Structures are given as structure tokens and as C-alpha cells.
Amino acid sequence: GQQVMQIPQYQHVQEGEDFTTYCNSSTTLSNIQWYKQRPGGHPVFLIQLVKSGEVKKQKRLTFQFGEAKKNSSLHITATQTTDVGTYFCAASFGNEKLTFGTGTRLTIIP
Amino acid sequence: DGGITQSPKYLFRKEGQNVTLSCEQNLNHDAMYWYRQDPGQGLRLIYYSQIVNDFQKGDIAEGYSVSREKKESFPLTVTSAQKNPTAFYLCASSVGGSSYNEHFFGPGTRLTVL
DSSP states (O other): OOOEEEOOOOEETTTTEEEEEEOSSSSOOSSEEEEEEEETSOEEEEEESSTTTTTETTTTTEEEEOOTTTTTEEESSSSSGGGOOEEEEEEEESSSEEEEEOEEEEEEEO | OOEEEEESSSSETTOOOOOEEEEEEEEEEEEEEEEOOTSOOEEEEEEEEEEETTTEEOOTTTTTTEEBBBBBBBOOEOOOTTTTTOOEEEEEEEESSTTSSSEEOOOOOOEEEE
């Protein structure tokens, strides 16, 4: 089946360092969404990207959709302890379903 | 206060027993979903429903069953045919069945089969 590869699986950073997670597909995507799941919690929607080359920002978070619509990234500048959690991408290949990546678990070293 | 509720939060069952997980939403959403979350495997789609009285299998439907008799409710039954049922189960809803609609997730039910 169609898959979305997300890397890295884990990332440990010092507080204040930057963090990036990537999602890659071998097939062109219709759209991609990003979710955050706090430890012990449930996924919460962050943003959706639809257009080729699209870049969106939310405070310290920057989301990008590749020109070929086959990859996406989430970058956090100057991480804080509140950024701890698992970040998931969820992509559509043109059908009704969203396919979730395996997630990147971010831990912050104070 | 609108949202999605799942009950119970923790559930323990003996092997061979069927168990039903509850999911209710008061967001007036047409589409509802069930996902299974295992460590290191992300979220995998079990079943989804885009409208009342209709539902489709997801990627890992074997050993599970659902019903959608009411717009607000989408219960999931984990049957004894499911070989490895211990997992965290997440219910979600969206305005419509399009992949462009964001998912709203419930708090989840952690099922442990002994």
C-alpha cells in the first residue's frame, strides 16, 4: 500500500536548539497535515499544506511542502519544554483516507 | 462543550472475549474514524464512516467490527479473532469524509488483553 516515511523516529535536543522532522513519499501527495501528540494525550491538528512549495508558519514552527508534493517538513526554532511530544504527518494520495507517518518523538533536555 | 468522548480510558479483558469501545461526538460531524496506535507504528486506520449507516474497512480491519446507526456514535468491537488486540485505540471525526478535513481525536482507550 501507499506509505509515508517519517524520520527520524526519535530526536533528543537541548532546550533552545532547533528540531526538524521529515515526511517522504514516493508518490505525489494531494495534501499533508501535521499533528502533535503530547505524552499521554491524543493527536491535535496543527496545520494543512495543499500547494506545491507551500510554506506556513505558526510562531516558532515552520511547515513546508515540497515542490514535487512528495515531501514535507516541520521545523521548530529554539525548542521549549512545551514542544515535547510526538509529531505526525498525515498525507492523502488523492483518495478519501489520510495515511499517517510513524511519528517523530521529540524530547527536550533542559 | 463540543468534542469527542471515548470510554472507558482503560479497559482490561481476558483473551477470547469480545469487547466494545465507545465513541461519541457532538460536533455534528459526518465522518468518523477508528485508529489503532502501537509504539513505533504511528496510527493505522481500522474502519471509517462517512455517513450514517455506511462504513468502510481501513488498512487493518480484520478482527474488528463497527456500526454507525447514529450520527453521533461509532462503536468499535474488538473480536476474539483479532490476534493482537492490546493497543491504544483512537476515535476521530471530521466535518466530511474528504482528506482535506482535519481530524478531531478523542482521548483514546487503552485496551489490554490478558
